[in-house]
Amino acid sequence: MKTVLKGRTREVVIDTDGPVIIIGESINPTRRRKLVSTLEAGDFGYLLELAESQINAGAEVLDVNVGYPGVDDVRLLPAAVMAIQERFDVPLCIDSPNPAAIEAALKAARGKCLINSVNGKEASLSGILPLARDHGAAIIGLCMDDDGITNDPGKRLAIAEKIIERSVKTGVCEEDIVIDPLAMAVSAEPMACMTTLETIKLVRQNLGLNITIGASNISFGLPGRETLNAAFMAICIQNGLTCPIANPEKITSTVLATDLIMGRDDFAVRFIMHFQDQTR
Amino acid sequence: MDEILNKIARCIQSGKIDKVSPYPPDMKGEDGADELTKFALENGIKPDQVLDLALIPAMETVGDRFSRKEIYVPQMLMSAKAMNSAMKHLKPFFQSGETKRKGKFIIGTVAGDLHDIGKNLVSMMIEGGGWEVIDLGVDVSTEKFMKAIGENPQAAVGLSALLTTTMENMKKTVAVIKDSYADTRILIGGAPVTWEYCEKIGADFYSPDPQGAVNYLKQLVA
Numbered sequence: 001m002k003t004v005l006k007g008r009t010r011e012v013v014i015d016t017d018g019p020v021i022i023i024g025e026s027i028n029p030t031r032r033r034k035l036v037s038t039l040e041a042g043d044f045g046y047l048l049e050l051a052e053s054q055i056n057a058g059a060e061v062l063d064v065n066v067g068y069p070g071v072d073d074v075r076l077l078p079a080a081v082m083a084i085q086e087r088f089d090v091p092l093c094i095d096s097p098n099p100a101a102i103e104a105a106l107k108a109a110r111g112k113c114l115i116n117s118v119n120g121k122e123a124s125l126s127g128i129l130p131l132a133r134d135h136g137a138a139i140i141g142l143c144m145d146d147d148g149i150t151n152d153p154g155k156r157l158a159i160a161e162k163i164i165e166r167s168v169k170t171g172v173c174e175e176d177i178v179i180d181p182l183a184m185a186v187s188a189e190p191m192a193c194m195t196t197l198e199t200i201k202l203v204r205q206n207l208g209l210n211i212t213i214g215a216s217n218i219s220f221g222l223p224g225r226e227t228l229n230a231a232f233m234a235i236c237i238q239n240g241l242t243c244p245i246a247n248p249e250k251i252t253s254t255v256l257a258t259d260l261i262m263g264r265d266d267f268a269v270r271f272i273m274h275f276q277d278q279t280r
Numbered sequence: 281m282d283e284i285l286n287k288i289a290r291c292i293q294s295g296k297i298d299k300v301s302p303y304p305p306d307m308k309g310e311d312g313a314d315e316l317t318k319f320a321l322e323n324g325i326k327p328d329q330v331l332d333l334a335l336i337p338a339m340e341t342v343g344d345r346f347s348r349k350e351i352y353v354p355q356m357l358m359s360a361k362a363m364n365s366a367m368k369h370l371k372p373f374f375q376s377g378e379t380k381r382k383g384k385f386i387i388g389t390v391a392g393d394l395h396d397i398g399k400n401l402v403s404m405m406i407e408g409g410g411w412e413v414i415d416l417g418v419d420v421s422t423e424k425f426m427k428a429i430g431e432n433p434q435a436a437v438g439l440s441a442l443l444t445t446t447m448e449n450m451k452k453t454v455a456v457i458k459d460s461y462a463d464t465r466i467l468i469g470g471a472p473v474t475w476e477y478c479e480k481i482g483a484d485f486y487s488p489d490p491q492g493a494v495n496y497l498k499q500l501v502a
Contacts, residue, residue: 030444030472069447069477097445148419149394187353188397221353221397 001175003138003210003243005061005091006111012060012091014178014210014243018264020255023093023114023245024059025216026050027080029068036068039076044083051084058252058274062088063116063245064105065095073101078108085110093245094137099127106135113137116245117180118167120145120159129170138176139167140212143199149182151191153198156181160203178243179203183213186228187221193232197239204240215246230254238262281325285334288316288366292338292408295358297365303358314365327373330366331410339363339408343491353397356490360404367407374412382410382501384435386428388420391449395442398470402438405490411497422453429461436465436497439483444472451481458482465500467493 003014014021027050029036038046051062062084066076073096081092094105095116102115117140118128132139141163143156150156160179167177181199184192196213203211218232219225233244233251237258244251253274260271290296291313294304298312311319320330342359345351373379385406389399396418407413414432416424429435437457441450450473454466466483478486487493 033474065444067444068472069444069451144394185353185397188357188400223352 001208001210003114003175003178004112005114005138007089007091008085008110010089010091010111016204016208016210016240016242018237018242018262019259019270020237020241021061021243022059022248022252022255023061023063023212023243024051024054024057024248025063025214025245026054026247027062027084028065028095029071033068036066036071039066039080040071044080047080047083048087051088051090054248055088055090057248058255059090059248061091061093061114061243063093063095065116067096067098067101073098074104077101077105081105081109093140097124099131102128103131103135106131106137114178115139117142118163119143120162122146125163125166125170129167129172132167132176133171138178139172140178140180141167142180143182149184151189151195153181153195153202156195156199157202157206160207160209164207164209174209178210178212179207180212180214183215183218183232185220186218193218197235200236200239200241210242211240212243212245213241215244215251226250234258234261281329284316284320284323284325285329288313288320288330288334289338289341291316292335292359292362292366293341295355295362297358297362301362312365313362314369317366317369321369327370327379331370331379335363335366335370335408336410339405340491340494342408343405343489343494347489347491353401356401356404360401360408363404363408381412382497383412384414384432385411385438385497386414386416386425386432386435387438387440388416388425389418389440389442390446390453391419391421393441393443393446393449394418395440395470398442399438399440402440402469402490402493405494406438406497409494409497422449422456425453425457426460429457429464433461433464436467436500438467438469438493441468441470441473447472447477450483454481454483467496469493 001016005012064080066080093114093116094102096102115137118124119142143159145159181196183196186192219228233254256271256274259265260268296307296312298314301312346356387403403413403415439450441447467485468483469487475486485496
């Protein structure tokens with residue numbers, strides 16, 4: 001299964017047979033208040049810095065989230081999208097729960113975006129799927145619904161199936177759906193990562209779609225976060241994860257190593273180039 | 281007396297829940313917080329003393345170490361489990377009124393937000409600080425907070441939000457609570473929350489870590 005995204009001209013193909021595509025997570029104000037204050041002042045410098053450093057580090061798609069209390073995201077999200085795409089030929093992942101902001105961003109964006117995200121809640125399905133259809137965007141389908149988050153992989157799969165059914169009915173085709181099985185912190189729940197892994201397996205076996213996860217949160221509350229994230233990343237990829245949302249500056253070498261191990265990097269070209277670039 | 285209370289405190293700090301708990305290795309096979317608390321109460325130590333001289337200071341040490349990043353979330357959870365295994369022996373005394381807690385604390389993650397780790401840590405630490413905690417869970421509507429405050433008008437309230445998007449709901453909940461209960465102290469927290477935001481929305485206190493919340497409540501009743 002191939003999910004094709006586009007920047008201004010460049011196509012990025014997320015393929016269930018790999019190699020892995022990294023969606024850069026860093027354009028997000030949760031831990032970067034500066035992003036909001038600079039954007040509101042009409043200063044796109046910091047945004048473009050974040051975009052550039054992630055692209056240089058190996059991100060092929062950039063997640064764009066400017067949500068913060070008091071921020072007019074209907075105005076700011078498209079502005080950020082335009083600023084990034086003017087400088088970089090990169091497909092974007094439009095990250096907002098607000099359909100109006102998503103719509104404004106999709107209108108402003110060039111190429112083909114990924115929407116982050118649609119979940120199994122009725123309001124989300126009916127509010128966002130038509131936007132994906134009308135603007136030819138792909139979607140991330142998040143495995144939660146009106147009942148919240150379940151720890152049963154079978155139920156998470158059922159939510160994914162519901163999202164797919166509604167998407168197809170609305171007019172978004174299957175290859176444009178990327179499933180997010182949910183990844184939660186293992187510090188608080190010993191089986192959290194296994195639940196994610198089981199769901200990844202089920203989605204791959206039963207649905208054959210591309211799979212993403214927000215990959216950095218599993219290590220919350222623990223030391224050695226990079227080590228933990230790297231170990232989890234490798235296992236997830238082996239089980240079917242194809243386009244993690246993560247920090248490329250931390251995870252690219254692990255992703256390339258895993259691709260190499262899985263026979264997706266002939267003559268280790270990508271792996272070697274990554275390290276040669278670093279030592280240069 | 282000091283010796284057994286110190287031992288209970290040490291069990292709580294190191295996550296030694298009961299006799300079968302494997303941690304810490306050097307206490308393997310020894311009594312844990314559960315057995316020691318039971319023993320203490322059976323041998324004439326007052327429940328107040330167990331609470332004030334063992335549980336509360338032990339959890340304070342745990343909270344301070346967490347604030348200084350010397351320990352991590354799973355260690356805090358283990359300590360909280362050990363604290364609970366001791367606290368369960370005190371519950372009958374709370375119910376009879378023989379032992380009083382410091383006050384009541386209502387906590388929940390705001391509407392639209394399902395994150396519970398931070399909220400749970402704060403909840404445990406405040407219970408370990410000697411407060412009765414009413415945990416409303418996650419995705420808690422303003423109405424649900426208002427109902428709980430209506431039933432416990434003296435309680436302080438803690439709101440958690442982990443998403444920049446649900447911080448808006450935090451603001452709404454604070455406004456509604458303050459409208460009806462101007463004197464109710466509201467504490468807020470969560471990854472995207474800041475002091476600046478706390479002041480902006482009219483909440484009373486922000487803490488980046490659980491112990492900060494415990495300390496704030498402590499000075500309210502001092």
